Amino acid sequence: MNIHSLSRDKKLKVTKRSNNDKYNRILEAAVKVFSTLGFFQSTVSQIAKEAGVADGTIYLYFKNKEDILGNVFSYKTKQVFDQFREEVNKAERAKDKLLSLIKRHLEEFERDKNLANLYLVETYQKVRTAEDQIKEMSKMYLDIISEIVKLGQNEGTIRTDLDITLVKRFIIGAVHEVIFTWVRSANDYRLSFVAEELVELIIKGIGTCDKRKK
Amino acid sequence: MNIHSLSRDKKLKVTKRSNNDKYNRILEAAVKVFSTLGFFQSTVSQIAKEAGVADGTIYLYFKNKEDILGNVFSYKTKQVFDQFREEVNKAERAKDKLLSLIKRHLEEFERDKNLANLYLVETYQKVRTAEDQIKEMSKMYLDIISEIVKLGQNEGTIRTDLDITLVKRFIIGAVHEVIFTWVRSANDYRLSFVAEELVELIIKGIGTCDKRKK
Amino acid sequence: MNIHSLSRDKKLKVTKRSNNDKYNRILEAAVKVFSTLGFFQSTVSQIAKEAGVADGTIYLYFKNKEDILGNVFSYKTKQVFDQFREEVNKAERAKDKLLSLIKRHLEEFERDKNLANLYLVETYQKVRTAEDQIKEMSKMYLDIISEIVKLGQNEGTIRTDLDITLVKRFIIGAVHEVIFTWVRSANDYRLSFVAEELVELIIKGIGTCDKRKK
Amino acid sequence: MNIHSLSRDKKLKVTKRSNNDKYNRILEAAVKVFSTLGFFQSTVSQIAKEAGVADGTIYLYFKNKEDILGNVFSYKTKQVFDQFREEVNKAERAKDKLLSLIKRHLEEFERDKNLANLYLVETYQKVRTAEDQIKEMSKMYLDIISEIVKLGQNEGTIRTDLDITLVKRFIIGAVHEVIFTWVRSANDYRLSFVAEELVELIIKGIGTCDKRKK
DNA sequence: GATGAATGAGCGTTCATTCAT
DNA sequence: GATGAATGAACGCTCATTCAT
Numbered sequence: 087m088n089i090h091s092l093s094r095d096k097k098l099k100v101t102k103r104s105n106n107d108k109y110n111r112i113l114e115a116a117v118k119v120f121s122t123l124g125f126f127q128s129t130v131s132q133i134a135k136e137a138g139v140a141d142g143t144i145y146l147y148f149k150n151k152e153d154i155l156g157n158v159f160s161y162k163t164k165q166v167f168d169q170f171r172e173e174v175n176k177a178e179r180a181k182d183k184l185l186s187l188i189k190r191h192l193e194e195f196e197r198d199k200n201l202a203n204l205y206l207v208e209t210y211q212k213v214r215t216a217e218d219q220i221k222e223m224s225k226m227y228l229d230i231i232s233e234i235v236k237l238g239q240n241e242g243t244i245r246t247d248l249d250i251t252l253v254k255r256f257i258i259g260a261v262h263e264v265i266f267t268w269v270r271s272a273n274d275y276r277l278s279f280v281a282e283e284l285v286e287l288i289i290k291g292i293g294t295c296d297k298r299k300k
Numbered sequence: 301m302n303i304h305s306l307s308r309d310k311k312l313k314v315t316k317r318s319n320n321d322k323y324n325r326i327l328e329a330a331v332k333v334f335s336t337l338g339f340f341q342s343t344v345s346q347i348a349k350e351a352g353v354a355d356g357t358i359y360l361y362f363k364n365k366e367d368i369l370g371n372v373f374s375y376k377t378k379q380v381f382d383q384f385r386e387e388v389n390k391a392e393r394a395k396d397k398l399l400s401l402i403k404r405h406l407e408e409f410e411r412d413k414n415l416a417n418l419y420l421v422e423t424y425q426k427v428r429t430a431e432d433q434i435k436e437m438s439k440m441y442l443d444i445i446s447e448i449v450k451l452g453q454n455e456g457t458i459r460t461d462l463d464i465t466l467v468k469r470f471i472i473g474a475v476h477e478v479i480f481t482w483v484r485s486a487n488d489y490r491l492s493f494v495a496e497e498l499v500e501l502i503i504k505g506i507g508t509c510d511k512r513k514k
Numbered sequence: 515m516n517i518h519s520l521s522r523d524k525k526l527k528v529t530k531r532s533n534n535d536k537y538n539r540i541l542e543a544a545v546k547v548f549s550t551l552g553f554f555q556s557t558v559s560q561i562a563k564e565a566g567v568a569d570g571t572i573y574l575y576f577k578n579k580e581d582i583l584g585n586v587f588s589y590k591t592k593q594v595f596d597q598f599r600e601e602v603n604k605a606e607r608a609k610d611k612l613l614s615l616i617k618r619h620l621e622e623f624e625r626d627k628n629l630a631n632l633y634l635v636e637t638y639q640k641v642r643t644a645e646d647q648i649k650e651m652s653k654m655y656l657d658i659i660s661e662i663v664k665l666g667q668n669e670g671t672i673r674t675d676l677d678i679t680l681v682k683r684f685i686i687g688a689v690h691e692v693i694f695t696w697v698r699s700a701n702d703y704r705l706s707f708v709a710e711e712l713v714e715l716i717i718k719g720i721g722t723c724d725k726r727k728k
Numbered sequence: 729m730n731i732h733s734l735s736r737d738k739k740l741k742v743t744k745r746s747n748n749d750k751y752n753r754i755l756e757a758a759v760k761v762f763s764t765l766g767f768f769q770s771t772v773s774q775i776a777k778e779a780g781v782a783d784g785t786i787y788l789y790f791k792n793k794e795d796i797l798g799n800v801f802s803y804k805t806k807q808v809f810d811q812f813r814e815e816v817n818k819a820e821r822a823k824d825k826l827l828s829l830i831k832r833h834l835e836e837f838e839r840d841k842n843l844a845n846l847y848l849v850e851t852y853q854k855v856r857t858a859e860d861q862i863k864e865m866s867k868m869y870l871d872i873i874s875e876i877v878k879l880g881q882n883e884g885t886i887r888t889d890l891d892i893t894l895v896k897r898f899i900i901g902a903v904h905e906v907i908f909t910w911v912r913s914a915n916d917y918r919l920s921f922v923a924e925e926l927v928e929l930i931i932k933g934i935g936t937c938d939k940r941k942k
Numbered sequence: 943g944a945t946g947a948a949t950g951a952g953c954g955t956t957c958a959t960t961c962a963t
Numbered sequence: 964g965a966t967g968a969a970t971g972a973a974c975g976c977t978c979a980t981t982c983a984t
Contacts, residue, residue: 108965124426126340130958140966142960151958181507210424210480212338235506245508249497255477256501263473264466266424283463287470291505292449292458293395322947344975354949359976536968552854554768558954568970570956579954609935638852638908640766663934672934677925680906684929687905691897694852711891715898719933720877721823722887750944772979782945784981793979 109147112137113162116154121204125155125213152215155208159219163205166194167223174230180238181289187230188261189281195265196277203269206262228254257288323361326351327376330368335418339369339427366429369422373433377419380408381437388444394452395503401444402475403495409479410491417483420476442468471502537575540565541590544582549632553583553641580643583636587647591633594622595651602658608666609717615658616689617709623693624705631697634690656682685716751789754779755804758796763846767797767855794857797850801861805847808836809865816872822880823931829872830903831923837907838919845911848904870896899930 115137119128130151134141148154173190177183195202208216209224231254238244264284268277329351333342344365348355362368387404391397409416422430423438445468452458478498482491543565547556558579562569576582601618605611623630636644637652659682666672692712696705757779761770772793776783790796815832819825837844850858851866873896880886906926910919 124340126338127426129956134967141958141968142966143964145959146964207424207426210421212336212341212421238506243508244506245504248501248506251481252478252494252497253501253506255481256474256498256506259473259475259477259480260470261473262477263469266473267465267469280466283466284470287462287466287505289505289507290459291501291503291507292452292462292467292470293503293505294457294459343973355975356950356977357948360947365975550854552768554766555854557952569954570971571969573955574968635852635854638849640769640849666934671936673932673936676929676934679909680922680925680929681934683905683909684902684926684934687901687903687908688898689901691901691904692894694901695893695897708894711894712898715890715894715933717933717935718887719929719931719935720880720886720890720895720898721931721933722885771977776946783947783979784945785943787980788943 108137108139108143112139112144112147112154113158116158117162117198117200117204120155120158121200121202121207124207125211125216130154152213155213156215156219158201158204159208159216159223163201163219164223166201167226169194170227171230174234180234180241180243181285183234183237184231184257184288185281185285187234188285189278191261192265192278192281196268199269199273202265206266206269209262224258227258231257260284260288322351322353322357326353326358326361326368327372330372331376331412331414331418334369334372335414335421338421339365339425339430344368366427369427370429370433372415372418373422373430373437377415377433378437380415381440383408384441385444388448394448394455394457395499397448397451398445398471398502399495399499401448402499403492405475406479406492406495410482413483413487416479420480420483423476438472441472445471474498474502536565536567536571540567540572540575540582541586544586545590545626545628545632548583548586549628549635552635553579553639553644558582580641583641584643584647586629586632587636587644587651591629591647592651594629595654597622598655599658602662608662608669608671609713611662611665612659612685612716613709613713615662616713617706619689620693620706620709624696627697627701630693634694634697637690652686655686659685688712688716750779750781750785754781754786754789754796755800758800759804759840759842759846762797762800763842763844763849766849767793767853767858772796794855797855798857798861800843800846801850801858801865805843805861806865808843809868811836812869813872816876822876822883822885823927825876825879826873826899826930827923827927829876830927831920833903834907834920834923838910841911841915844907848908848911851904866900869900873899902926902930 112133115133116128119133119136122128123132130144131141133154134144137144144154148157170187170190173186174183177186195205205220209220211217232250235244235248235250235253239246261284264280265277268275326347329347330342333347333350336342337346344358345355347368348358351358358368362371384401384404387400388397391400409419419434423434425431446464449458449462449464449467453460475498478494479491482489540561543561544556547561547564550556551560558572559569561582562572565572572582576585598615598618601614602611605614623633633648637648639645660678663672663676663678663681667674689712692708693705696703754775757775758770761775761778764770765774772786773783775796776786779786786796790799812829812832815828816825819828837847847862851862853859874892877886877890877892877895881888903926906922907919910917910922
């Protein structure tokens, strides 16, 4: 269980339960603050206040401001992503696996809107530490999709004339945008309820039956 | 043809030919710098240096740092988006219109990678000025998609059992992600060449023919 | 006893003994720098250096540059003015009260030449924060004079055919100018020693006994 | 007739009537702007706009910003002060001379409120160029008072037991404060009408007849 | 002479980070 | 470990002054 892997290099300063609690409070606060203001407009002081600790305390648990963001991704967000694989394994058929993946994805992000927002915002940002973490998670996600697509092709349920790379972007893009819209909206609908229709769109497309006669 | 509409309110200090050139040089420099570092990590000084002008000169053309970004969108990016509608009008059938739209979109962003990057980065950012501009452009884009979908439904080429809002997100998300991947890649392939396959995916989905028997 | 009342609104960040010292050091430094260069030509850096603190430290105790000046008046200068009333109360007769007031005024300003200078300079300046503070103190001073004059009129020692407003200006103007001259001079004489002669001038005027025969 | 004596050192750039007009327009504009905002908060651009000339034009007539202020005093304000002596000469007796002086002083400053304000503000400021000019004018004024007092002493109308330096400050301070009050008020009364009562105060003081029995 | 666009030094202010307590 | 006052580098922005036209 890797806790603050980034700040570890220097000294493993924090090990006790009670401190772990403080570590988590800071992380939670950071998610909230970062997601509201964005990384650059957020202040270490704000995070400290939100977490109920002194400014200086932050630096006992994190190397610097960037490291906080890094830990949010390597620890908090990663937890979420790690579950995706398990979830996918439970299903048998490609389509069901895809549905499981997306549904779980939407459910998790629905559960923590701040984290969802932060993930999206920072995905497109230029903060070195976070970038690497995100790339890693993104890659994991894309790999799962790859496997599902290949499985579907073997099943005969997914077309074989596809550029896998494109398909991956096609799916992940649609999912991201659906989440993004929800995050920036009034949230008066259940994000996860969209999963089925979205998967259907991905599988069938928007065209009608007779489209291939064209 | 309205140039630098945002900075005009206060005093239209600079209007002569030669100056328009300087206005554009700053804008171009800003696209480059902002897209490389992001808005908050970019420095007015960097933009000035990149544009080959003094720091103070920036403020003859723009109200402040945010205004530069605002102008990039209201002037430079908007130009691009304005062409989309024309392009779409040229085609007759829904599918062709969609192809035109996306192809043109990819072509334009391929032409100016920095602008493409900046657009994506700032779409997910929290910079007030830019946010409003982007929402406006985004809305225009979504409206075009709406029209295309409705046309297709009338033609009988697009399914009528669709949640239009979801479809719009589905399409725009896929396009964005494809562009994003290209921007962050080595760019050793032609972005616009992906258009046809992407549109096919959107229309037909990833499933095989017999999928509806399921 | 309210210390630094102005900067308190936001956050009372600093309250401990040791810090109060720093607050006062900055205030003292500000009086010196402001009085030497005037508000606008003074630099926050100069004040910081004079106080022996870092630039940023200033902002732990004051909201901004103007707030420093505001505090000089609301705290430091006000202390001085507050004593005037007490002093006046000790005397019985109008003339003695006037002498007490002016003597104390000169003594206090003689004690801190920088503060005296600053008060005079900023009285005629346009710095919002200071303006209000000064008006308040000025009003208090004028009120005291009013009371003294009325008392004298009841005693029969002060003429009743006077425009009180004019009298107030007449007195305060004379006092200010006397102080101003001393401040800008080599200070080789005792300012407070002038008090008696000045009061005599105010009471008797410059004319000779037989003047009213004219 | 010394025009812009300060900027003359470099090159006597301006000599034609038409330019003299421009010189005056700038001076007039400067009085207005400086008196409203104070020297340091005024902008050369503001003065140029107020005068209806280009920013650069200012520097054809004045060496720099300070020089504008210097010229306001050496040329415009000096004109006013020069008349005082003539005015005083017309009267015979000391008291009448004093009345003439103060009345004319109030009349002139009443005529140009901006100039009055500027004079007072800058008297207490630290702008080198202006300081010297003002000292010069101030000295002239004080000399006139000296002469009047001595004359009065010879006439037997003014007390001989006076410290002349103090008397001068006593008079000039009262006059300044009366003007200052008017400048900062709504100006709904005639400043010059105060002259007689003020002179009476200076001569007789605020005490009653029987005061010397005390 | 007149213009006003261009310059860049200089200042107020913020905030990540440190360190004495 | 925890604190939060202190630090000072860095940045956005202003404006007096210059100079090509």
